[in-house]
Amino acid sequence: MKFIFLDFDVIKGEEIDLHLMKTVPGNKDKNWVPAYHFNISLSGLSKPIGKIDIRIGYNENLYYGGHIGYSVNEQYRGNHYAAKAVWLLRKVAHAHEMEKLFITCNPDNIASRKTCEYVGANLLEIVDVPKENEMYQRGEKEKCIYEWVCT
Numbered sequence: 001m002k003f004i005f006l007d008f009d010v011i012k013g014e015e016i017d018l019h020l021m022k023t024v025p026g027n028k029d030k031n032w033v034p035a036y037h038f039n040i041s042l043s044g045l046s047k048p049i050g051k052i053d054i055r056i057g058y059n060e061n062l063y064y065g066g067h068i069g070y071s072v073n074e075q076y077r078g079n080h081y082a083a084k085a086v087w088l089l090r091k092v093a094h095a096h097e098m099e100k101l102f103i104t105c106n107p108d109n110i111a112s113r114k115t116c117e118y119v120g121a122n123l124l125e126i127v128d129v130p131k132e133n134e135m136y137q138r139g140e141k142e143k144c145i146y147e148w149v150c151t
Contacts, residue, residue: 003056005036006095012043013087014084016040016042016081016084016088019041021037035056037053038051038052040052050072051071052068053070056098063102064133070082077111086148098150099149102146103116104144104146105146116148125145126145127143129141
């Protein structure tokens with residue numbers, strides 16, 4: 001069955017908006033699922049203050065890599081913009097009938113761990129990344145696995 005990207009050009013929030021930058025189809029050979037990539041901007045502005053993406057589907061890679069990845073430019077940190085962007089992505093998750101997402105981070109990434117806790121994600125475990133996983137080969141040996149029920 002062919003995956004169909006839905007129309008999410010701009011997702012508006014109270015303080016921030018998400019602007020779709022690109023969509024990436026899945027790659028069966030690499031076990032990658034389709035993804036949406038957004039810039040985060042302050043509401044009504046187009047200048048990016050960060051990035052966020054959401055991967056659609058479920059597989060073993062996503063348990064370690066997560067469904068959502070984000071970063072906020074340094075001068076905008078401390079305002080919960082990453083968490084607010086995660087909340088806005090609920091629209092995309094719901095449109096693709098996804099109610100439970102994994103968000104992962106390195107154990108020493110305190111800001112990302114706080115973001116996961118702020119959105120109400122539950123820490124399932126801290127795990128060793130399998131040696132055959134691409135993240136392990138990039139030097140990422142451990143991951144905090146959070147589960148976010150985004151209903």
